Amino acid sequence: MKTLNEKVILVTGASRGIGAEVAQQLALAGAKVIVNYAGGTAAAEETVNAIIAAGGEAIALQADVSKADEVANLFDAAIAHYGKIDVLVNNAGIMITKLLKDTTDEDFTRQFDVNVRGTFNTLREAATKLADGGSIINFSSTTTRLLMPTYSTYVATKGAVEQLTRVFAKEVGARGINVNAVLPGPTNTELFTKGKPQQVIDHLASLNAFNRLGQPSDVAKVVVFLAGDDAKWISAQTIGLNGAMA
Ligand code: NDP
Secondary structure (H helix, E strand, O other): OOOOOOOEEEEOOOOOHHHHHHHHHHHHOOOEEEEEEOOOHHHHHHHHHHHHHOOOEEEEEEOOOOOHHHHHHHHHHHHHHHOOOOEEEEOOOOOOOOOHHHOOHHHHHHHHHHHHHHHHHHHHHHHHHOOOOOEEEEEOOOHHHHOOOOOHHHHHHHHHHHHHHHHHHHHHHHHOOEEEEEEEOOEOOHHHHOOOOHHHHHHHHOOOOOOOOEOHHHHHHHHHHHHOHHHOOOOOOEEEEOOOOO
16 A cells, blocks of 8 residues: 555655655655755756656755755745645755864854754745645754764754754644654765775674664655654654664
8 A cells, every 4th residue: 555645745855865765765655756955966867767767756856955045945846846745854964073173164064054954944944835734754863862972063963953853843733743853873875984994884883783784775664654644643753763773
């Protein structure tokens, strides 16, 4: 059974990595998907083409989530195309890891602009433009539980995403909208693997109970559930997707 038939779902940062897999799994479950991206036009088109090739429906829409006007246009363009948005998946994010003493003003601002302002911008649009009875899935990270050196600003941004989740859930519950955050552990994407020696990747993969790296599909399957009506009574929660790592 296709659990997401008739639902229109906006996935931010869906050109690659976890977002691309989430978009494809949502479409397989019957949703019409808006594949948002910042700069990766070709990759976003690949995601859309993969969805259409599998019998699904999707369009790609460019918008930098850190820019309020672009996010407003993204919502309006998606609604103009599909008539509504039922579910928002706030997946777009970046990670800069450095000791705090080496973190530049630019690193700090960029990270907060994409991860926190980006989530804020989409939630503000969703407050009035998401359909009644909709769902929102924000992306935090298991690093907010691990609290490892070099992750201070990234963890600070994701801590903010978790708090936005908890408060916003109470603001939009009256419209039947539930809001949750997922916290993936180390997951096999460019964001995680880039710049890491294989032995560091292997070590981090060994710290969960399953002794393997998470895959985008591990995360996507949970997002499909949270986007569906059966998950409606789950709201304001932070859900670890990390094989018992933390
Ligand atoms: P990737 O770097 O693989 O992909 C990031 C995606 O976000 C790309 O599609 C990129 O689009 C998009 N993006 C980046 N900046 C913007 C922006 N300003 N506006 C719109 N889209 C943007 O990351 P992951 O798939 O690994 O991460 C996805 C989410 O999961 C992030 O929020 C991350 O923090 C979180 N996460 C990831 C973990 C991991 O181990 N991978 C662990 C825990 C959490 P484009 O191609 O156009 O640049």
